[in-house]
Amino acid sequence: MEFLVRQAARFPTGAQWPAIAMAAAAVFSLASCKPEISGNTYFCGPDSLCPPNLVCQLGGTESFTYSCVLPGEADSFACPVPSADQEPDDSPAQARDLGDIACGEQVQFQNWGCIEDGEDIDTFRFTRPTDCNAVAPRVKATLRFPLGAAPLALELRDESGEVLSTGETCTSEQDNSGTEQVCVDHPNSPIGTYTLHVVLDADGNADCDGNCRFNRYQLVIISPQG
Amino acid sequence: MRNLVTSALLAGAVLASGTSAHADDGYFGPSEKQLTFKEEGERTRTQKITLLSLAGGAVLAGAVGGYFMLDAQTQGEMVSASGMHTLKAWSEDLADTRNDALRSNTIATVSFGVGGAFAAATIVAYMITQPEMKVGYQDWQSKRSLPSVAPTAGGIVMSQGWSF
Numbered sequence: 001m002e003f004l005v006r007q008a009a010r011f012p013t014g015a016q017w018p019a020i021a022m023a024a025a026a027v028f029s030l031a032s033c034k035p036e037i038s039g040n041t042y043f044c045g046p047d048s049l050c051p052p053n054l055v056c057q058l059g060g061t062e063s064f065t066y067s068c069v070l071p072g073e074a075d076s077f078a079c080p081v082p083s084a085d086q087e088p089d090d091s092p093a094q095a096r097d098l099g100d101i102a103c104g105e106q107v108q109f110q111n112w113g114c115i116e117d118g119e120d121i122d123t124f125r126f127t128r129p130t131d132c133n134a135v136a137p138r139v140k141a142t143l144r145f146p147l148g149a150a151p152l153a154l155e156l157r158d159e160s161g162e163v164l165s166t167g168e169t170c171t172s173e174q175d176n177s178g179t180e181q182v183c184v185d186h187p188n189s190p191i192g193t194y195t196l197h198v199v200l201d202a203d204g205n206a207d208c209d210g211n212c213r214f215n216r217y218q219l220v221i222i223s224p225q226g
Numbered sequence: 227m228r229n230l231v232t233s234a235l236l237a238g239a240v241l242a243s244g245t246s247a248h249a250d251d252g253y254f255g256p257s258e259k260q261l262t263f264k265e266e267g268e269r270t271r272t273q274k275i276t277l278l279s280l281a282g283g284a285v286l287a288g289a290v291g292g293y294f295m296l297d298a299q300t301q302g303e304m305v306s307a308s309g310m311h312t313l314k315a316w317s318e319d320l321a322d323t324r325n326d327a328l329r330s331n332t333i334a335t336v337s338f339g340v341g342g343a344f345a346a347a348t349i350v351a352y353m354i355t356q357p358e359m360k361v362g363y364q365d366w367q368s369k370r371s372l373p374s375v376a377p378t379a380g381g382i383v384m385s386q387g388w389s390f
Contacts, residue, residue: 034302035327041307043315050316051305051324068316147315176313 039069043178044148046206056148056212064112064216065178066148077149077214079114086122092161092195095123101223102129103137112216115152115200120214122198126221128191139189140222141196143167143182149215151204155197156184164194196221260363267357277351284344291337294330301327 037051043065048056050068057067059075088094101107113122128137143154154167170183184196200213207213269277305324314320373386 034298034331035306035324036302036308037306037324038308041312042320043313045316045318045320049318049321051321067311178313178315 037068039073040067042068044068044146046147046151048148048208048212058149058212064146064218066146067178077212079116079214080112080216083112083114083216084116087120089123090121092123092125092157095125095195098124098126098221100129101126101221103223105223107221109219113198113219114214114216115150115198116214118200118213120199124196124198124219124221125193126196127193128189128223137189138224139184139186139194140224141167141184142170142220142222143198143217144179144220145182145215145217146179147206148178149212150207151180151201152182152215152217153199153201153204154182154184155199156186157195157197159193159195161195164189260365263362263364264359265362267360269355269357273351273355277348277355280344280348280351284341284348287337287341287344291334291341294334294337298327298330298334301330 037054039054042051042054044050044056044058044067048058048066050056053070054068055071055074057069057074058077060066061080086096089096098107107126114120115122128139139156141154141156143152145152155163156165157163165184165186167182167184169180171179171181175181196219198217198219200207200215301323305320305327371386373384376383376385
């Protein structure tokens, strides 16, 4: 024991300093190896998925896309005022009337639409006018919504309410906006009145176990020449 | 025979120099005095194996720690983000990458801990097994002694060496 104490008193010797320096460097290096993620650097993923210690900002009004933020910065969800003012618009009779959409025309909503819960349906009505001379006139519509809340579905129906086309996911691989897109492309759409229905996607499971059964959206309707 | 001849020559030279130096009785003759020397002992084979094993363990654990530290760094950089928006949505894949980075970081930490323990054990074992100095004796008249003579101005310098 006396020997060890005597030896310890001489510790560290010159040759042992490099070992101590290496150990200290290893400790500091390890500290820098842990992934650090700060707020507002990621969009929310499906099911409001966010990195640990961050939550999905579902209530912000400054951006269309939900971002992962610190818990203290998150607000609860609420439909934006312009959208809420349009309610009720759940049935074709109550649908928002977009009027005529001529061949080659594109209608894009500047304001965000909003599905408030699983019961909410947003309906849009438009008419293909008689002066559309395309050989095989089409109706295209694109619904864009943030990934962070419940996925939405889009249906094109004719005047009788029959479903003509159901939207399919058409998000580009290069899309870095944290959103999902659903597209309807219905060929041979004759002159007449149509309705578009926006609802929660019944097949979509990403609703945070029922805690994010809502979402905002943007809708674009195009009537190409042919 | 050569020693005897050399000693005889030395004795003759000393006497011829006219100085007060002279050969005492027993200077090159029989004596009960012994040369005392110390030499470092050697570690046993078991001690050497133990030291090598501990040092090897430290190196191995350090290497494993280094590998996983680099892995943690690489994977951590793939998901770490601050300041600018990454323009990515958080996903299960990113979460898996982050978890892998944390797992590698944990393994690296444990490996460095184990490596450090091995290194400390190596140092302690090195100190504990430090062989004691052995004290040896050798007769002045050992056959392995080697006298030498060097001429200097006005005389000669005599010396005698022993190898142990």
